[in-house]
Amino acid sequence: MSLAASLEPLSQLVHRGGASGVTGSCHQLFYGDHHSLLIDCGLFQGEDAEQDEFKQLTVDFDVKTIDALVITHVHIDHVGRLPYLLAAGFTGPIFCSKPSAKLLPLVIEDALKIGFTRDTRLIEQFLHRVEQQLVPLAFGKWHNVTSTPTCHVNMKLQRAGHILGSSYVEVALRDPSTKRRQRVVFSGDLGAANSPLLPAPKAPAKADVLVLESTYGNRLHEGRLDRAAKLKQAIERALHNNGTVIVPAFSIGRTQELLYELEGIIHRSDKQSLWKSLEIIVDSPLAARFTQVYRDLKPFWDSEAQTRVRAGRHPLSFASLYTVDSHATHEQTVRYLAESGRPAVVIAASGMCAGGRVVNYLKAMLGDARHQVLFVGYQGAGTPGRDIQRYGPQGGWVMLDGERYDIKAGVTTINGYSAHADQAGLLGFVKQMRHWPRSIHLVHGDAEARRALKVALESLAAKHGKTLKVTLPVNQPE
Incomplete structure (x- = not known):
């Protein structure tokens, strides 16, 4: 399997969906040859969907390397391929926030009834399996994912303000022998400022690499x-x-x-x-x-x-x-x-x-x-x-x-x-960090939105004297 170009000596990032499109979010962070963390596993919708409907539902990459799945939130374009991930052989923990753990079974049950089966016994069996693998986490607390001879991996969920339970993910990697460190942040879907019911997201202190959504990267919301x-x-x-x-x-x-x-x-x-x-x-x-x-x-x-x-x-x-x-x-x-x-x-x-x-x-x-x-x-x-x-x-x-x-x-x-941050909110998420990322991958947006946000981020970096590489990745499903 060909991996993406190395972001840092500690990790490599492959986008399985949601990179060159707005739906199907799925990002795989590799640390070492046989270990990785999967962030979301969503369904493709609209023009992002394959002409071959069956193909777009399958998980056609190797799941044996995946130590854990992290769910940022329970919208179907972020969790809809979960049944197929488990069918492909994934047996590891499924991390999500405590509110998301309450909502996920409802989403998966509905998805199964619409696209897979209405057999109550089969649905109950699947939901029981999901429940066994589900690990609800509190916001703001570090959790150990894995420790290998070459990399210790911890993660933390922070409120994203998109829907109830939505999170962005901070992943901290450390090489115990060289003491090299890296912080990778996955934004998931960030909420809009002043949305009803939920507090607005607060940016992390730092990131070396940021995978940032761009749904409204070319627009500003009304007050x-x-x-x-x-x-x-x-x-x-x-x-x-x-x-x-x-x-x-x-x-x-x-x-x-x-x-x-x-x-x-x-x-x-x-x-x-x-x-x-x-x-x-x-x-x-x-x-x-x-x-x-x-x-x-x-x-x-x-x-x-x-x-x-x-x-x-x-x-x-x-x-x-x-x-x-x-x-x-x-x-x-x-x-x-x-x-x-x-x-x-x-x-x-x-x-x-x-x-x-x-x-x-x-x-x-x-x-x-x-x-x-x-x-x-x-x-x-x-x-x-x-x-x-x-x-x-x-x-x-x-x-x-x-x-x-x-x-x-x-x-x-x-x-x-909109439950998504607009361009000002996305720029603010970066600007509020004490230590800005050196690299940003723009995902979860159409071509025009991603290009506009790339220009805006590069302009912001130049204004503040920061070195910032903004890339527009493409999906690599296999």
Whole structure:
């Protein structure tokens, strides 16, 4: 197997996914010929996916060298290939934060049902195996991964602020004979500043090598007041039109942030306002289960959310919030809202409209100008969400399940609700380090975003008199 060029005498880095694309995050850090650490093992989606669907699900690299898997967070593009990693023979520990350990089984169960099997016995067996290998870790504490004659390896998880339990990973390597040291940091997905519910990430003290996400490397987000105002305006437009606001959202992270923000708008509204009677519908059993876990893990919320709780408010459980569980109720809800003209906000997965219950709402409502489609998250190239976002405002069309649907509904995008840091946040993550990295690998972004962030990082380094090599790696799956 050909390894990437050496970053330092102590390690070599190979990107198995998420380098030349936005999904499929998977990075392998080698230290010695027969030892490595795997950071994430995610599913490829949209244009990143192979034409051969079976091939993109497989793990076609040697897993025998992997001492441990570290999961930065439980979004499917970071953990979706876990079943295939275990099927390939990986039996080592799976490290993640304590909140992620609570959420991971829900994600994997759902992924298995969608892409592998609905056999309850097989799913339970697999989840039992994951539970046996899972090692939940506290934030901010060093943990020994392995000690070999040539390298001692420790790692630490730090809060990333992206979704509940999300982490960035610090890996400390030391050669016991030469005393050489190296610090490699994997950002995972970093949260946006001032996101609801979660504290913003704080940069590590140092890094020699930084693997940095770049999803919004070419953009700046709107401020929180601006995005809240846009959210309110988009919903009130649908209220005025007697229509429904359809919000495609990932079951974990974005859904809970939106509920938090909507509770705030309702709380501040006049008692006679339509907001007081507006139904907020979460049509996703998985999202409902995640929301319950979020509620159970209040100690990991930020100080603002804690203040709301102490004031007797329930940011993720309020009077006008309803959840739809069964498929039959889902179908009834779609028909009722499409035909009745009763104003409502529906939050449904999937976030990029590539499947899930949101597709049925879109099929029923895209052709009706009363309704609004509200995007609050990144829409990957090649997904129906990107097509609706791009062509909807011009009265275009989109293909859903092989059929063409004209878009007459309003289409609004609010970038400020992204769970990813924008360019300023990514630059700040580097700038706040006491000892800057000498090398940065930009991953998890499309070509334009990575190029723009590379230019911005090099400009920042020149301004501060730092020597910095910024590379745009490519995936090396084999």
